[in-house]
Amino acid sequence: MALSRDRMIEFLKRHDYDPNTLQSMETKEIQEAYQEVTKKLLGSYFHLTNDNKSIKTNSILLDMGELTEFKQKLKDCANDVITLIECLQEGYMKFDYSEVNDLLAIALKDMPMHKMQKISHIAYRSFQEILLSQIATALKGLPKEEFKVLEEFYEKRRNDTQFLHQTIDKLKDPATRQQILTMARVKLMVVKDFMPSNLYDVYRDYYNNVPQKLELVAKVRALTGLYSKEYLKEMPFEELETLYQDILKHNEQEEQDRKMFLKYSQAIQESVDNNDDEGFNEICYKAVTHLTQKQLSMLVEYMNGQNPFFLSKFESVVHEYKKKLHIKR
Known part of the structure; x- marks a missing residue:
């Protein structure tokens, strides 16, 4: 629904348009002015939020005292995994990723490599979560739609911790x-x-x-394993609902087919085992009249595999059935 003239005028007033001039303008002119202002605002917005050019820091000589102190701290934490992870998080905050891991390898040279790598991975992952959490906190006032879009945007950049740091610094400015x-x-x-x-x-x-969508995705996946979670999430909600209903109907039909197959196959087998030709003919008549073509094909294929004489007897019954139908007509 388009904005009313009054709402657009109020919006433009907040962006330095003269109230008297606005009142004298045609509605079309007001719409054009409104669209021009919003375009500028959105352009600035995308520049602030989607700038993916990571600024490279100048090469600097790190304070050897800081590095030595950090290395000693790593040694002191060697026997306490939780404290070691916290120490590594502090290191990732201050130093380069590779520098921290190099110091870790030197300080804890007696630790098995696979254990060291696992601890480093956990620490770095949790460090990324800390940065993403700080960004999320700063953006809490966003509309929920925008918040989710930006949350996903920064999640995809989680490995670019320098970019995340720069974003946090940018968001510390209240005006920005x-x-x-x-x-x-x-x-x-x-x-x-x-x-x-x-x-x-x-x-x-x-x-x-x-x-609502995640719940529907879960319902579909509970019914069939044909679709991945991501594929279903990307499907428009209306299409997903239709797919769910179609799968329900298909599964219900499959269950009905199974029940009918069991009912008639067991009845036919009992008549064969008991040499009950009359019972055999009766159940075959019912199968022809009550089963769908798919159900009947399943039944005939199965029984023919069970008994080599079934097909000829069944075809004879069907032939007699068709003759009776012809006579009635």
């Missing part, structure tokens, strides 16, 4: 953080009001992870 929050709200409003058909594509990460 407020600018991002404001422009995120504007972006959401513009998409909802002017591009509602693009809402899912723009906020795919959000809509793919809402509880």
